[in-house]
Amino acid sequence: xxxxxxxxxxxxxxxxxxxxxxxxxxxxxxxxxxxxxxxxxxxxxxxxxxxxxxxxxxxxxxxxxxxxxxxxxxxxxxxxxxxxxxxxxxxxxxxxxxxxxxxxxxxxxxxxxxxxxxxxxxxxxxxxxxxxxxxxxxxxxxxxxxxxxxxxxxxxxxxxxxxxxxxxxxxxxxxxxxxxxxxxxxxxxxxxxxxxxxxxxxxxxxxxxxxxxxxxxxxxxxxxxxxxxxxxxxxxxxxxxxxxxxxxxxxxxxxxx
Numbered sequence: 001x002x003x004x005x006x007x008x009x010x011x012x013x014x015x016x017x018x019x020x021x022x023x024x025x026x027x028x029x030x031x032x033x034x035x036x037x038x039x040x041x042x043x044x045x046x047x048x049x050x051x052x053x054x055x056x057x058x059x060x061x062x063x064x065x066x067x068x069x070x071x072x073x074x075x076x077x078x079x080x081x082x083x084x085x086x087x088x089x090x091x092x093x094x095x096x097x098x099x100x101x102x103x104x105x106x107x108x109x110x111x112x113x114x115x116x117x118x119x120x121x122x123x124x125x126x127x128x129x130x131x132x133x134x135x136x137x138x139x140x141x142x143x144x145x146x147x148x149x150x151x152x153x154x155x156x157x158x159x160x161x162x163x164x165x166x167x168x169x170x171x172x173x174x175x176x177x178x179x180x181x182x183x184x185x186x187x188x189x190x191x192x193x194x195x196x197x198x199x200x201x202x203x204x205x206x207x208x209x210x211x212x213x214x215x216x217x218x219x220x221x222x223x224x225x226x227x228x229x230x231x232x233x234x235x236x237x238x239x240x241x242x243x244x245x246x247x248x249x250x251x252x253x254x255x256x257x
Contacts, residue, residue, distance in 0.1 A: 003065050003253050004057045006030050008050060011069035011198070011232075012111055013042035018233035019069060022246075028053060039110060044129035047076030051130045054080025054225060065253050066227040070198075071098050072114045072126070074183050077227045079130040081181060088224050089139045089176040090118070091217070093167065093184035093210065095201035097145040097152050099159075104151035112149075115142065119161070137161045143170060143213075144188050147201035167205040170213045180222045182252060184210075185229040186245040194244040196236035207244045214252040226253050 008030040009019040015031075023029050032049045034042040050066060054077050057064040066077050071094065081088055092098075098115040101122025105112060116122045120134035127134075137160035144167050148156060156163055164170060167188065187197040190204040217223055228249050231241035 002062045004028070004053075004062045005065045005067070006050065006053050008046055008066065008068040008073050010043075010046055012072065013039050013046070016069040016233070019067070019230060022067065022242075040123070040125050041129075043072055043110070044126050047073055047079070047126060047130050050076030051080035051083065055083035058084035058086055058224065063223070063253065064225050065249070066225075067230055067249070068227070069230055069232075070111045071183065071185055071229045072111060074114050074227055075117060075126055075132060076130055077183070077225055078118060078135065078181060079127070079132040081225055082133050083131070086179055086224055088179040088181040089141070090135060091141040091143065091170075091180055091182050093143045093182075093188040093213075094145055094229075095147050095185065095187040095197075095204055096199065097142060097148045097156055099142075099145075099156050099161075100149060100152045101155070104149065104155055106149055112152075115140070115161075116155070119159070121155070139176070141170075141176070143167050144204065146203055147199075167213055168209045171216055175217075175220055175222065178222070179224040180217065180220070181225045181227075182214075182217055182223055183227045183229075184248065184252070186231050186241065186248070187229075189244055189248075194231060194241040196231040196233070196241035198232050207248065210248055211251050214248055218252055218254045223252070223254075 005027040054064040100112045141162045191200040
């Protein structure tokens with residue numbers, strides 16, 4: 001399976017031009033003209049173009065690999081797979097849960113809601129804009145999520161989402177059958193190794209542990225799509241966070257990123 005790379009140089013709906021230097025010769029840069037209107041409508045324009053790319057890639061037998069400045073583009077990546085007739089299980093790696101809704105969020109930050117949106121909780125305007133079908137909670141594996149808001153934690157515990165607090169647990173944990181969509185936020189790794197984060201969370205696994213898990217996933221032959229939420233390039237003065245992210249992405253996708 002060949003990888004097809006796409007870069008969305010945005011943090012939510014704000015351009016993040018510093019990411020553009022990542023794009024290789026064969027990469028697609030997803031940079032649509034954003035409409036007026038509210039933040040959700042602007043983000044949906046990014047997700048819609050991403051969904052088109054993913055659907056086309058999957059239909060031709062390729063693996064889409066997406067990098068963006070936050071986790072919300074997972075909405076477009078999943079919608080694109082569904083358009084191509086694929087209903088994967090989702091394995092998510094994140095220091096945060098992204099499981100907030102308007103009822104649980106203390107900040108109102110849309111970037112803290114994508115996983116809840118994917119399973120049909122809370123705000124559904126952006127999933128509806130790309131024709132996303134609700135993902136069953138039992139098809140979601142949330143890994144790490146060491147930094148949860150109080151009400152968000154209650155929601156995760158009460159859900160059917162499989163929450164594995166130790167990333168290393170996935171080295172031996174039985175994988176779901178069928179195809180997999182793997183999403184990771186580089187902040188899942190300890191900030192001692194990848195410090196250039198919008199919202200760093202103390203603790204977390206070493207990059208070597210994450211790499212071991214990614215090697216297992218890549219070796220399963222089940223990974224249909226990959227997406228990554230990047231570091232904050234404005235804070236990555238020594239390039240260490242970029243190095244960690246791109247090395248992990250290469251391991252997970254089974255090819256040079």
